[in-house]
Amino acid sequence: MYRSMMQVFVKRSAQALEFYQNVFDAVLICSYYNEDGTLMHSELDVFGQVIAVSELEKENTVSGNTMMFCLHFGEGKESIVQKIYDSIKDGANIINPLSKCDYSPLMADLIDKFGVRWCIFV
Template sequence: MERILMQIYVKGSAEAVELYQKAFNAVLGYNVKNENGTFYHSELDVYGQILSVAERSDDDNIVTGNIMQFCLQFSKEEEDLLKKAYDTLSDNAKILFPLGPCDYSAAAADLIDKFGVRWCFFLG
């Protein structure tokens, strides 16, 4: 196996790619754009992992709904990266668990961003 990547289908993929680049200091790698400037496929390097973002069309019968959550565990020394990701993605998001301590971490959060993608962040 060469790799595993996380794939997200959203409406507004160009804006989503910009937001995730900002949230995770991500670098845009291989990508293919649609004629309208949205992404047919994009690969963002998020801390050494690949987050792929593509445009979801209105007639897309393949993507049936979001039943996944992407969890990123940060080391205690990376609390600033966790806070940056949370602060960036929490704009216009549904906050399920605001950033704060919980039973298993000194800092954790759970949210659904404005593109409908669910994220959890926590310190290990």
């Protein structure tokens, strides 16, 4: 296998790509646009991991195909987790606000304004 990546399909994909670039201080690896300005495919380098963003087409929707992106930074990286949380929480559905939990001294669980669920923790 050459590589693996996480891929997310969202509405307003071009806006989502810009949002995730800012939230994660991500580097754009590539982007390919559809004629209507939505993303056919794009890739971001998020702390050494690839997150791909594409436009959600109605025919691509599958019931039960729900997942969470879990980003584990490790102890000593609390400032990174705090910055991400502060950037991503606007317009989000906060399931668990940034706080201590059983497995981490700092964790947040939320669904962002594009409908993507994230667990961010040290």
